[in-house]
Amino acid sequence: MTEQLAAAGKTLLTALKPKMSLAGKVTRLELSGAVVDVGAEREGWLHISALGKDAVNRIQDVLQVGQEITVWVRKVDTKKGELQLTMIQPLAHDWNELRPGTTVHGKITRIEKFGAFVDFGAERPGLIHISELSNEYVKDISTVAKVGDEVDAVILEVDRKKKQVHLSRKALEAKPQAKAEEDVPEEPEVKSITAMEAAFLKAQSGPDQPSATKSRRESSKAEIRRRQQEEILNRTLQTAPRK
Numbered sequence: 004m005t006e007q008l009a010a011a012g013k014t015l016l017t018a019l020k021p022k023m024s025l026a027g028k029v030t031r032l033e034l035s036g037a038v039v040d041v042g043a044e045r046e047g048w049l050h051i052s053a054l055g056k057d058a059v060n061r062i063q064d065v066l067q068v069g070q071e072i073t074v075w076v077r078k079v080d081t082k083k084g085e086l087q088l089t090m091i092q093p094l095a096h097d098w099n100e101l102r103p104g105t106t107v108h109g110k111i112t113r114i115e116k117f118g119a120f121v122d123f124g125a126e127r128p129g130l131i132h133i134s135e136l137s138n139e140y141v142k143d144i145s146t147v148a149k150v151g152d153e154v155d156a157v158i159l160e161v162d163r164k165k166k167q168v169h170l171s172r173k174a175l176e177a178k179p180q181a182k183a184e185e186d187v188p189e190e191p192e193v194k195s196i197t198a199m200e201a202a203f204l205k206a207q208s209g210p211d212q213p214s215a216t217k218s219r220r221e222s223s224k225a226e227i228r229r230r231q232q233e234e235i236l237n238r239t240l241q242t243a244p245r246k
Contacts, residue, residue: 014043016081022093023076029066037066039074045084049074053089095124101161101168106175111152119148121156121170129168131156138173 019025027039027047036050054065066072078087096107109123119136120128131154136147148154156170 012042014041016044016079016084016086019043019076019079019086021076021078025074025076025088027072027074027088029068029070029072032062032066032068034062037062039072039088041074041086041088043086045086047074047076047086047088049088049090053077053087053091055090094126098126098161098163098166101125101158103158103160105158106155107158107170108153108155111148111150111154114144114148114150116144119144121154123156123170125168127166127168129156129158129170131170131172135159135169135171135173138176 025041025043025047027041029037030040030046031038036048036053039047039049041047049066051059051062054062059065072090074088074090075093076086077089077093079085107121107123107129109121109129111119112122112128113120116133118130118132120130122128131148133141133144136144141147154172155175156172157174158168159171159174160169162168
């Protein structure tokens with residue numbers, strides 16, 4: 004059966020997905036709608052309520068047999084072999100499909116002091132707050148956006164109860180590069196010394212200390228630090244004040 008349909012150039016219902024655009028021809032009119040051939044294994048059903056956004060009383064006022072129309076897949080039931088169609092272009096994004104972190108594309112339709120509204124194919128436009136327009140500080144929105152601009156933005160938050168979507172354009176901008184850690188010179192480690200060490204070092208370094216004893220003084224200093232290391236590690240915060 005599948006091979007026969009393929010040979011006849013018919014599209015399988017399993018290949019059709021909601022929101023898919025199809026070219027069709029009206030084959031029959033009924034009181035509640037029209038039957039449309041879209042080249043699939045089954046003809047599709049176009050209900051009178053799906054002819055347009057405005058209410059239609061008589062199907063004949065809109066369609067005629069043999070008329071070629073553009074329709075969209077509304078629903079497919081492969082088990083029952085049913086295909087429902089619509090002439091109302093579906094929204095690019097349904098409310099139950101919107102997720103934070105999703106990138107969307109749209110057009111700015113309105114500018115306010117607090118932000119810009121973007122039509123990205125949902126039931127309502129999303130808002131890019133002025134603080135989310137750029138990584139740079141924005142005082143006047145007109146300097147970075149205007150009505151008619153096409154923009155990409157990331158969904159920050161979706162309020163399904165109020166049907167509000169908050170967007171961010173700066174989330175797609177490259178953030179200022181912080182100075183690499185390897186470029187930052189490492190500060191020499193400064194070890195704390197005990198009051199005992201400070202007194203000893205002071206006694207060892209007089210104002211007129213001969214240069215010949217310099218190496219011995221440094222050796223004594225290292226030895227004291229080695230011997231006192233365990234004491235330093237175990238000291239509490241009550242150490243001698245640091246200068």
